[in-house]
Every structure is written in C-alpha cells, then in structure tokens.
Amino acid sequence: MAADLSTTSYALLGLLALDPDDPAEGLTGYELKQRCDFTMRYYWVSPATSQIYTELARLDRLGLVDVTEEGTGRRSTRRYALSDAGRERLLTWLTTSEPDFPVLKHPVALRLMFGHMVEPEQVERWLATYIAQLEERTTELRAVREMLGDDARLRSPARVAEWGLAYFASERAISEDLRKQVADGDGGPVT
Amino acid sequence: MAADLSTTSYALLGLLALDPDDPAEGLTGYELKQRCDFTMRYYWVSPATSQIYTELARLDRLGLVDVTEEGTGRRSTRRYALSDAGRERLLTWLTTSEPDFPVLKHPVALRLMFGHMVEPEQVERWLATYIAQLEERTTELRAVREMLGDDARLRSPARVAEWGLAYFASERAISEDLRKQVADGDGGPVT
C-alpha cells in the first residue's frame, strides 16, 4: 500500500486539485493533456498522452481519483476528479517531501560546450535560433499568465508563470550576450 | 549502420574531444564520470556510472572510440580516446542537428504551483532551501569556471560555465523575490 508515486503522478493530482470547473465534474485525460501542454511543460514536462491515461488508471486503482463514466455510445468518456484520499496524499507529499534540485537539459548549452570545433557562424546560428524560440515561448507564457488573471485561487500558478517569464528573460539576456561575444570574433574553431 | 546516437552519447564524445591530456591517451570510464559530475551535470545530466560503461561499449562497437587496454593484473583498465570516425560523427551532429528547446524539471516551481494548498511557511521553506542549494552550486561552478582559466582551447566550456553562473544568479533573484512576496502575506492556503 501507498506505493510511492512518481513526481509526474503528483503533478497530475495537483492539476486536478487546481481544476477551476468547481463542481467536481473532473477532467478527461484529453483535457489533462492540454493543461500539461498549457502550463506544466514550462517547468516540469508534458507527458505523452498515452502516459497520462496509464497514470490515470494507476491513480484510479489507488483510489486517489474519483471516476465518472459517461457512456456516450459504444465508447465511454471518463472524467477524473481528485478524491479525498487523493487530496490528502497530495498534501502529504507537499508537506513532507524535499524538492530535488532542478534538472536542466540544455541542448544549446551542451553544443556550445564544443563550440571550438565548429565555425563561429554555427554557434551564432544556434544562439539565434534559441533566441527566436525563447521569444515564441515568452509570448505563449505571457498569454498563460494573463489567462490566470488575479483570481486568488490561481495566485500560485500565476506566480509560477511569472517565474517562467523571468527565466526566459534571463536566458534571452545571456544568449544575446554570448552571441555578441562570438560575433566579436572571440570564438571559432581551434585547429 | 550509423544507428542514431542519443544526445548523451554525443556528450560523451564531446568530453573525449575536450580531453586536455593531449597525447591521445584517452580517459577511463571512471574519469569520464568525474568530468560529467564536474561540468556536464549543470546543463545536461551526469549519467550513472553504469551507463557510462554501457555507452562506451556501444561507442567502441561503432568504432567511434579507440580503446587502449592496460592489463594490470587480472583486471584491465581501458582508456578511451576519440577516433577519427568519432570526431567526424560528432562534427556532423554539431553541424547538422537542430538543438531542441531546453527541458527544465523544476521540483520547486512545480510545488509552488500548488502553494495555495499549504501554509505560507511551507512555501518559504521550499524557497529558502532552494536558495541555499543555489549558493552551494554557485560556489562549485565558480570553482569550475576558475579551473578552466583563459586557455583558448577551453574558451567554449568556460563560456558555458559562465552561462550557468548567470542562470543561477537569475534563479536566486527570482526566488528571493518570490520569498519576499510570500513573506508579505501575499499567499497562504485558500480554504
């Protein structure tokens, strides 16, 4: 019993806890995936659709979610809502577990590490592309932030969105600085 | 042939390419693990020791590394160096692959998302611990940066270390800001 859940499981429980469509109707796996894409991916991950369903089945087996089945036709639609046990479990995790230090997988920084092997133009391309992607993500996340508004119940997610925006801004500044360094001839392959 | 390698494989090839002990003696799996711990973990990952050996065996099978076996006693010590094919393969990857957008797994930000469920003191504890960890990491990374010095051949890794330091500084600033917000009563559980 109480087999330990992965952090992703807790993240899903958390999303269910945040469900704003109050009257405990719950969310479908499909909707959950959308919410992951919408916010969670910025500072955790957005699990594959198939994993969401697998995870929901597990949470159901453990009694941490309440399932409502709407049998429309031959195929059913399941809505998942946080159960009392689920809420308690989430709360226990929040109050007793020690958060690990963040893990960053940064393919641009990794490549930059070997920048001495390629032309400086290549390094500039990496950085330029990254900066463009940062701009896109920033626009998206800004929209998320705005959608969260000033609702007191959504203050925490809103704060996290702001954290993300600050992070993107910092990444942008660093990347632009590096780009300038490289453009100023301070790089290139060492033969 | 040319089965695609994982990014971690390329990262290891890259570390071999950076090997400063010039005369192509190469590195042992053990040493490689130390170098991963030393720098790569800050912006990629430090694979488990067992994975390093598995990966090295694969790279050997593919002819991307040259292996020198020193049979001291019953047990051997293997030194791995980048082969010509390996260098070419790494270069191809650097010049033709598109870096993915970074993935951040941020357990503190994730928990903060659900901060409305717990006491503000809990949120402050998360942030305080994170800030303390950031300080430690900053000290460590600063040492790495200094060790890399001004050697032209190590300019790229040095730049990445500086990137990491800027990132830590930004995280610290954001965390401290959030901590202040929470301390100013702008939080707490919404019952």
Next chain:
DNA sequence: ACAGCCATGTAACTCGTTACATGATTAC
C-alpha cells in the same frame, strides 16, 4: 463526404536508474 478535433488505449522499445558484485591500488 471528408477533415479535424475529441477521446482512449495497447505494444514495443529506449534511456537511464538503483542495487549488486568484483577486484586492484594507495594512504594511513
């Protein structure tokens, strides 16, 4: 009639981890 979104799931596989097993060399 067909495209596109809503919705759920299985199977095969990869990557990476932890736990375990082993043994040589160096420092005290």
Next chain:
DNA sequence: GTAATCATGTAACGAGTTACATGGCTGT
C-alpha cells in the same frame, strides 16, 4: 591490516516515448 579511492561491469526495473489502432462528434 584496513579504509578509501580507482575501476569495471551485470541484472532488474521504472519512467517515459513513439507508433499504432480505434471510434465518436462537429462543421463545411
């Protein structure tokens, strides 16, 4: 002699991915 460090690997497992399969509902 014994603890720490150097050094190499196997086995079992878990978390997550991609590819695939299925089918209803909605708008044009």
